[in-house]
Amino acid sequence: MSILVYTENRNGEFRKPALEALSYAYGVASMSGGSVTAVATGDIPEEKLQVLGEHGASRVLVVKDPLFGHFDPGAFTSMMAQAVEKSQSKIVVMASTISGKAIAPRLAVKLKAALVTGVNGLPLSIDPLTVNRRAYSGSAFARVKLNSEISIITTLQNSYDIESNPVAMTVEEFVPEVAGLPAAVEVLEEQRMEDGKVPLTEASVIVAGGRGMKSPDNWQPLIELAELLEGATACSRPVSDEGWRPHEEHTGQTGKIVAPDLYVAAGISGATQHLAGVSGSKYIVAINTDKTAPIFEAAQYGVVGDATKVLPKLVEAVRQVKGK
């Protein structure tokens, strides 16, 4: 059985969620005795495509049509539906990124396929296909059986490790039928985020601040710690509502859902709406003056203390360990 995986790339660089989804697809293929076909868009040089073979794709379909140079959910859905037919795949995998979330439900409708989103582990069984997914904003898991001929799975970011699974790979150009597919959205301008900044949803380390940080002027040690650990900064919703930090940094039920290896929560109380977005983190370290704050129940490690004093000391300690 062929497992089809959509591998998102930016200028030919395959993003972390794409490689996680590909590793996941390889895991599913191994369970089912099948192989992985990856779909990639853009005029990507052969050497950049090699990474797909290193992570388990034995066949790569490259779509070079300029229509796919910008993300249009309708066009990408049509292209993926044609790729499913071409590869005769019964299981489609993609990451729970903004584009994955846009394509997956449309594709499910188009193919009359079952869709399960936010899956965080390999299937419990292949026939019938049964998986665990995140439920109730991360406070529970649901076990789901997919009952259709074609199944679509989106993988929760940072919850499946990128694995090295080198296989022999063939690359072929895939030319989907695009007639009658005018882009529903025309991109007028694109503004890329600062170069070198780790996107929040892909960061392995996140250092987040809440209202307990007292003022935006106190953010420097938090930023320094994130930089030292090659991570990203985040915040609670009131902090972004106050304009202390940009809205794209806010994590939680109404913000970004993240699952880093390490989430440092400084001056964050741990309200359920905040935890809904961060409870998938492998380790939470809380720094809070109130030892009864709910964040300590979610955290594996905690410091009861003033974050504005603890963070600079933490920065100093990490600098010493790293020799920086």
Ligand SMILES: Cc1cc2nc3c(=O)[nH]c(=O)nc-3n(C[C@H](O)[C@H](O)[C@H](O)COP(=O)(O)OP(=O)(O)OC[C@H]3O[C@@H](n4cnc5c(N)ncnc54)[C@H](O)[C@@H]3O)c2cc1C
């Ligand atoms: C529908 C809805 C959706 C929501 N969605 C979100 C969401 O997506 N994300 C989100 O974050 N919130 C969300 N909220 C808000 C949420 O309920 C909480 O109000 C919010 O998370 C609290 O933010 P906070 O922990 O930064 O602030 P507070 O609740 O004010 O907590 C500040 C914490 O800092 C501690 N503190 C004070 N001084 C210090 C110090 N010097 N050093 C260390 N600690 C200190 C305090 O003990 C306290 O625990 C939502 C609310 C609603 C109603």
